Every structure is written in structure tokens, then in C-alpha cells.
Amino acid sequence: MSTGLARDILDLTLEHLFLVALSVTIAAVLAIPAGILITRRVPLQRWVLGFANVMQTVPSLALFGFLIPIPFLGGIGKHTAIVALVLYALLPILRNTLTGILGVDAAVRESAIAMGMTGQQLLREVEFPLAARTIVAGLRIATVTTIGTATIAAAIGAGGLGVFIFRGLASVDTTLLLAGAIPAALIALGADRGLEWVEHKLSPA
Amino acid sequence: MSPLVSFRNVSARIGRKDILHNLNVDVEAGETLVLLGRSGSGKTTALRMVNGLVLPSSGEVLVEGKPTAAWDLIRLRRRIGYVIQDSGLFPHFTVAANVGLVPRLEGRPPDDVRARVQSLLDQVGLPPEQFATRYPRELSGGQRQRVGVARALAADPPLLLLDEPFGALDPVTRVELQRQFLTLRHGLGKTAIFVTHDVREALLLGTRIGLLQDGRVVFLGGPAEFLQAQGEEVKAFLTCLDPRREF
Numbered sequence: 001m002s003t004g005l006a007r008d009i010l011d012l013t014l015e016h017l018f019l020v021a022l023s024v025t026i027a028a029v030l031a032i033p034a035g036i037l038i039t040r041r042v043p044l045q046r047w048v049l050g051f052a053n054v055m056q057t058v059p060s061l062a063l064f065g066f067l068i069p070i071p072f073l074g075g076i077g078k079h080t081a082i083v084a085l086v087l088y089a090l091l092p093i094l095r096n097t098l099t100g101i102l103g104v105d106a107a108v109r110e111s112a113i114a115m116g117m118t119g120q121q122l123l124r125e126v127e128f129p130l131a132a133r134t135i136v137a138g139l140r141i142a143t144v145t146t147i148g149t150a151t152i153a154a155a156i157g158a159g160g161l162g163v164f165i166f167r168g169l170a171s172v173d174t175t176l177l178l179a180g181a182i183p184a185a186l187i188a189l190g191a192d193r194g195l196e197w198v199e200h201k202l203s204p205a
Numbered sequence: 206m207s208p209l210v211s212f213r214n215v216s217a218r219i220g221r222k223d224i225l226h227n228l229n230v231d232v233e234a235g236e237t238l239v240l241l242g243r244s245g246s247g248k249t250t251a252l253r254m255v256n257g258l259v260l261p262s263s264g265e266v267l268v269e270g271k272p273t274a275a276w277d278l279i280r281l282r283r284r285i286g287y288v289i290q291d292s293g294l295f296p297h298f299t300v301a302a303n304v305g306l307v308p309r310l311e312g313r314p315p316d317d318v319r320a321r322v323q324s325l326l327d328q329v330g331l332p333p334e335q336f337a338t339r340y341p342r343e344l345s346g347g348q349r350q351r352v353g354v355a356r357a358l359a360a361d362p363p364l365l366l367l368d369e370p371f372g373a374l375d376p377v378t379r380v381e382l383q384r385q386f387l388t389l390r391h392g393l394g395k396t397a398i399f400v401t402h403d404v405r406e407a408l409l410l411g412t413r414i415g416l417l418q419d420g421r422v423v424f425l426g427g428p429a430e431f432l433q434a435q436g437e438e439v440k441a442f443l444t445c446l447d448p449r450r451e452f
Binding site: 105108112113114121129130 | 280306
């Protein structure tokens with residue numbers, strides 16, 4: 001393997017990690033509070049989950065395409081890819097936040113309220129810690145899928161390991177294909193294991 | 206002295222179902238009022254109205270002379286201990302953290318909280334050095350309920366609400382906890398409202414018994430009167446004491 005290729009793999013891997021980390025972080029910052037909010041505002045559940053569901057069903061290549069003509073959010077480059085990846089990552093985080101919090105034992109919630117916890121204390125002391133494991137499971141699903149989806153982001157000039165894959169496809173070069181696919185698969189495995197470990201570290205309910 | 210808790214023409218409706226009809230009961234400081242009744246008689250709803258978990262659809266529930274609807278519910282609830290059947294202990298908190306919760310929320314210094322937790326665990330018969338750092342899942346049912354009682358007492362509330370606290374325990378453990386409850390009550394002079402469907406428990410623990418049937422009080426009086434009372438529902442419950450005998 002030429003040192004040039006090795007360098008490229010390293011650069012693109014870092015770029016890929018950056019895309020994924022930023023997207024999942026933004027998605028978590030949006031979806032965890034939204035998930036908590038819709039446990040308090042039941043009528044909103046249909047709309048918020050519906051939106052996240054629809055986003056999930058749009059084929060990824062098409063979503064990248066749709067975003068290109070949209071001002072601010074769209075165009076060619078990284079920010080468009082990040083917008084799309086965030087939209088994809090919302091659903092699993094949102095759904096697991098909702099499931100986790102609604103899954104807190106009714107007797108536990110009732111005694112918390114009966115002991116005079118405020119809404120915020122209930123969330124901070126009881127609901128969030130007990131839901132944490134489920135929420136992290138949602139983050140794990142979101143992270144692993146984002147690592148895969150992010151390879152397609154190269155199609156709109158966002159960089160990352162997808163660059164190798166698209167180049168390899170165009171030039172029918174298996175080495176290039178693998179140079180993109182193998183690191184992506186390794187990152188996904190590593191992230192999956194890492195977050196699984198975090199999940200098990202969190203107190204079981 | 207005015208009653209600690211007073212139900213005045215209280216009706217409760219949950220959804221489209223009327224749970225309580227025109228309830229009028231006073232609870233005096235120091236007494237243990239047992240609300241006895243079958244499942245669905247409205248006894249738990251009546252209890253939950255005292256700490257504002259359920260608000261009256263008409264009438265009012267007065268606590269220390271003030272209607273629950275007018276109380277700051279957070280303040281009200283911190284002045285009332287609450288124990289339920291499946292304890293509702295926080296599974297992610299140790300025994301000490303469970304018991305010390307309300308004092309901590311009230312902003313008491315950590316050393317005070319620790320000392321309070323120790324003395325409460327002693328009082329309910331759980332040596333702190335052995336139990337303080339355990340999690341609820343590492344306790345038996347009876348131990349969990351003891352922790353539940355200790356937690357309810359933590360902020361030294363004048364009033365305790367207990368909803369079938371010993372209902373899920375085996376008979377031997379149940380009697381142990383009932384006796385301990387009597388000892389604690391004598392020692393601490395708390396007022397208690399105690400919900401049960403067990404007539405023995407009602408006779409043992411109640412200084413007064415309120416029998417509920419379909420959301421109405423059909424008997425209200427002391428245990429001795431209860432044994433002599435004539436109503437249909439009273440007789441139905443007395444029959445549980447000795448099913449071979451006619452009451």
C-alpha cells in the first residue's frame with residue numbers, strides 16, 4: 001500500500017468521524033429534549049414522531065438530492081450532509097427517549113410526585129436516570145446507522161470515506177472500494193461496542 | 206382543635222366514573238383512620254385526595270384547615286408521608302438515598318440527612334451498617350416496605366398516608382410490620398390514614414374505621430362499634446374474620 005493511500009485513508013476516516021460525531025451530537029441535542037417534551041405534551045407525539053418517521057423513510061441518496069436546492073440548509077458540501085444525517089438520526093433517539101421515560105414504573109413515578117418532587121426534580125432525579133439506558137441504546141442505533149449513511153454523503157461533496165467508495169465504483173477499483181468500506185465498517189463496530197459498554201454501565205432499572 | 210384533615214361534601218369523578226359521593230369525614234390529630242372497603246369502593250381515591258394526587262370534582266378536602274386546591278401541592282406533599290403497596294422505592298437509589306430524599310430536596314445539610322437516615326433505619330428495624338448502601342432489588346418484600354415507611358417518616362411529617370402498605374407481604378411478615386407500625390405510631394404520635402381491604406388489619410390498626418361501599422361511607426366508628434354494627438357491608442366484612450360463623 002502506498003503511503004499516499006494510507007494518508008488518504010487516515011484523512012478521510014477523520015473527516016468521516018467528524019461528520020458522524022457532529023451529526024449525532026446535533027441530533028441528540030434536538031431529539032432528547034424533544035422526546036422529553038412529548039412525554040409531557042401527548043398530542044404532540046403524533047406530529048413529532050410522524051415527522052421523524054417520514055424523514056427516516058426518504059431514501060438517503062434522494063434526501064441528499066432534495067437538500068441541494070434548498071437555501072441555507074442545502075447546497076453542495078458538508079453542511080448539507082450534516083443536515084441530512086441529523087434528520088436520519090432523530091427517529092431512533094426520539095423514540096427511545098419517549099419509550100425510556102414512559103417505561104418508568106408507575107409506582108415509582110407516583111411516589112416521586114407524592115413525595116413532593118417538582119416536575120424538574122422528577123425528570124432529573126427519577127425519569128432521566130431510569131431512562132438513560134434506553135436513551136443510550138437509541139444513540140447507539142443512530143450512531144451506527146449514521147456511520148453507514150455518511151458514506152453516501154460523499155455524493156454531494158461532503159467528503160468522508162464515501163469518497164473512496166464512489167471513486168472505486170466509478171473506476172471499478174476494488175482496492176479503493178475496500179479502502180472506504182473497511183474503515184467505515186470498523187468505525188461502526190467500534191462505536192457499537194463502545195456504546196454497548198456505556199449502556200451496560202448505566203444502572204439497570 | 207380543628208381536624209387535621211377534613212372531607213367536606215367531597216365527590217370525585219375520574220373520567221366519566223363517579224368514584225366518591227358526598228364524603229364527609231374528619232380526621233383528628235393523633236388518630237389512625239382506616240379506610241376499609243372492597244376493591245373499587247373508592248378508598249384509594251379518598252386517600253389520594255389528601256395529598257392532592259386527585260382533586261375533588263365538588264366539595265373540598267381541608268388539610269390543616271386549608272383546601273387542597275389552595276395549597277402549593279409541592280409544599281403540601283412534603284408535609285405528608287406516603288407509602289404504597291409496591292413501595293415505589295427508587296430502584297437507582299440506595300436505601301439511604303431513598304430514605305433521605307425529602308430532607309435532601311428540602312435542602313437539609315448532608316450530615317443531618319445522614320444522621321436522620323441512620324436513626325430512621327434503626328427505628329424500622331434495619332441496621333444501617335447492613336442496609337444503607339443496598340439497592341431496593343437486594344431487599345425482601347418486607348424490608349422494602351420497612352424502607353418505604355422510613356422514607357415516609359423522613360421529613361417528620363405530621364400526617365402519614367398508607368395505601369395497603371402490607372398488602373403484598375406474606376402473613377407472618379405482615380403481622381411483624383403491623384406490630385411495628387403500632388409501636389412507631391405510639392412512639393411518634395403521628396396521624397395516619399390507612400387504606401386496606403383486610404378487616405383484621407383494620408381492627409388491629411385503626412383507632413377509627415371508615416367503611417366505604419360504592420363511593421359512600423356506610424360505617425364510621427371505632428373498632429369495638431364495628432364489631433357490633435349491623436349493616437350488610439359490615440357483616441360481609443366481619444364474615445371474613447370467621448367464614449364459618451353467621452354475623
